[in-house]
Amino acid sequence: MVRWLLSGDYPRGLALNLGIAAIVLALLFAPFLFPGTRALNTAATICIFIVLVASYDLLLGYTGIVSFAHTMFYGIGAYGVAILLQRYGASWGAVFAGLGFGLAVSVLLAFVIGLFSLRVKAIFFAMVTLAVASAFAILASQLSGLTGGEDGLTYRVPRMLTPAFRLMDEQLLGVTMNGRIIAYYLVFVVSAVAFLVMMRIVNSPFGRVLASIRENAFRAEALGVRTVVYRSLASCLAAGFATLAGALMALWLRYTGPDVTLSFTIMVDILLMVVIGGMGTMYGAIVGAAAFILAQNYLKDLMGHMAEATAGIPVLPDLLHPDRWLLWLGLLFILSVYFFPTGIVGRLRKSRQA
């Protein structure tokens, strides 16, 4: 059963098994273990980012192509759902129509970008996606009639997912079973399924062809593999999953704006999560997303304390200012690429072998 679910691709290594299990269990019981809106919000964000980061890993880790347009697809999913919910009211029909519409746009865009730039060089693709994504972000903020511009969109979601909805009158384990809990489990289940499907994909013959292209594109081409086709397909798949993650985020937040979906900051976050978690491992997405999003809160607090402690010393308090947490993660990122390119997951696997 577990083997089937994980497509025979286990985390490998005791520490890693325990770590992944702990994160998954914590997420599964998050509403009961960590009550409170803020904690639940963090848990849902981790779930969604696991999908987003895993889909990026599909591209970066398994296919070896760098895209800077991943947040664009994420944004398309979010805006698709948001726009339809806002225009046509809080119905499930609008949710699915928005998701479907978003998927179609994303996959088409990914396909066109892929055809254009994957023929040439990985580096080309990176530059083209960067340019396209930034143009898209600007376009989205300018079409304010449709997207709400810089302010974004606020809308209602189906009643079943709102705090006002009661699943049962009495509390379960001291937690009120309202629509937010349903919404959380919707996010959790969809994320889990999406993750397992991606595990399937990377462990399928298709996934192995992608890996062989990443290892040696020239040889794969010589063996008759149409590398452009495979890379474009991978790019479309990754775009599709990112769109799904965006749709989930739109449902969860009940707000969609450029800062939470399209901004380059999120792109950088995704990069950091993939690389620190572990490229080409899938599990790296779980570890990376959990670690990063927790660090986003926890590291800031720690740095705040340290900045106070070092007050009076020149420069140091500025380096330790809570807003500078990205500086330290950036350094960690560079060190990761140098010294453990397979990230935390790869490191833990290696130490097991040694």
Next chain:
Amino acid sequence: MSPVPERSAGTGLSHPLVERLRAAAPILTVPVLMLLALPATGDPSAWVTLTLAGLAMGMMIFVMASGLTLVFGLMDVLNFGHGAFVSIGAFVGASVMLWLSGLLDPGGVTLHLAAILPAMIAAMVVTGALGVGFEKIIIRPVYGQHLKQILITMGGLIVAEQLIYVFWGPDEIPLPRPDALRGALVFGDVAVEKYRLFAVVLGLAIFLAMHLLLARTKIGLLIRAGVENGEMVEALGYRIKRLFVGVFVVGSALAGLGGVMWGLYQEVITAQMGMEIMVLVFIVVIIGGLGSVEGCFLGALLVGLMANYTGFLVPKLALGSNIFLMVLILMWRPQGLIPVAKR
């Protein structure tokens, strides 16, 4: 051993005029775009203003992009952190300008004209020096590994941006231009903004200097030869790595200079400006043909003009129009306007 195809033997005979037109086609794109815009804008004086604005913007982008394209051509290194030098250059330049202006003109509300040259030199010295370190620490360990290159240089950009916040604080810094570079010279009903003229002259001077260096000096010959076939340059007894470090440093310094010019143009600087401008820089080097300085120059002018014309005609599509331009040019010439012969 290497998968290099035989070179085709000689060029075939064809009509000389057709041949000459084909060779000149990339250069003709710039005047063609200008001419197309003339009826579209409808108003000659607006057209002159927009064209000058476009050329000025193009020149500034060229200054920032030229180093990037050469670095790529010479060592196959694409530096996503190039934008960091733009930002840092702007901030160093701003600090020097504000400090000197305070000395020269206490209580003045704008920058002092005499402060601009020292600021530009300071920005170039600092970014050039940082380039030495960046090349050694960030780039050298990942030669030949594109994926790691993109990731590491991106990491460098993130860290550099954060360090700007550490040293200069989180707020944007206003840079009011001195009066001498403000306002416009008016000829009849055509107004020519002074700073744009200044940017065009400076950018053109840098392009010409670079062109002469590449065409006339031995170092320039080595750079051009290295872009085409670095291995052969080494086999002739030259150390290409040393050449590369030199080009990287000059490219970084020019990015820093471009940052100062751009900051004065916008009259405000932010830590993210480098990243924002990189989008245009990438479009420019792709359009021009990776590795070609002349292509980069043409690409920059096209992008600058396109941005200003569409900014006037359909403001909402200004950046999108450059993506459109890129797609159009790649459909016509998949390797860019001036493809670089590469082994």
Next chain:
Amino acid sequence: MSEPLLTLDGVHTHIGHYHILQGVDFSVPRGGLTMLIGRNGAGKTTTMRTIMGLWRASRGAITLDGRDITGLATPDIAQANVAYVPEDMGIFSDLTVRENMILAARDGEPKDDRLRWIFRLFPALEKFWSLEAGALSGGQKQMLAIARAMIEPRKLLLVDEPTKGLAPAIVGALIEAFGELKKTDTTILLVEQNFHFARALGDDVVVMDDGRIVHRGLMADLAADEELQQNLLGLSLEMHQ
């Protein structure tokens, strides 16, 4: 006989996962022209690139004029007075013929008498002196590549398959040029598939197969012994003309 100029001693070279050179031993005597022949894929080009430092030898030693050059960087080997003409000629096609020659002359502008000598051997180069090298024909490019290697006196000249894809008339011109070059005291190591060309020029011959040396001797002896040719080179060596 004096000590050889170049000696390879048990040289192994790996490219990626492939073990291309598997213990190559031979030496190149001073002042002569040594032919390195063998079928396609025998490892001739890899041998040249390894001598030049373009591939790193994983084992063994390469000695030039008594000095160990194994593991030196390519520019250092070139500065030890070695010139190299690669299989693809390595012409800078964006540069003019003149600019190509300027770069080849490490010590500055090419010397006049040397240039006149080269122009006498390859008149086409004088004619197209200011033309972009990319516009030359295949044969003219090969002439330029060889001219670049001759522009200053070098101790050792490594030439990889100069006749590849060239018309017979041009091959004749090349034979003449190398004949002239042999009169100077430059030592030449030349990879060749064209036996006619090899026989016309070679003093010594080294035959490679499967990453090893299978025969060493005088060119004249090999040329005279058809049975040995058949054994060593089989049918795969194209007997041009």
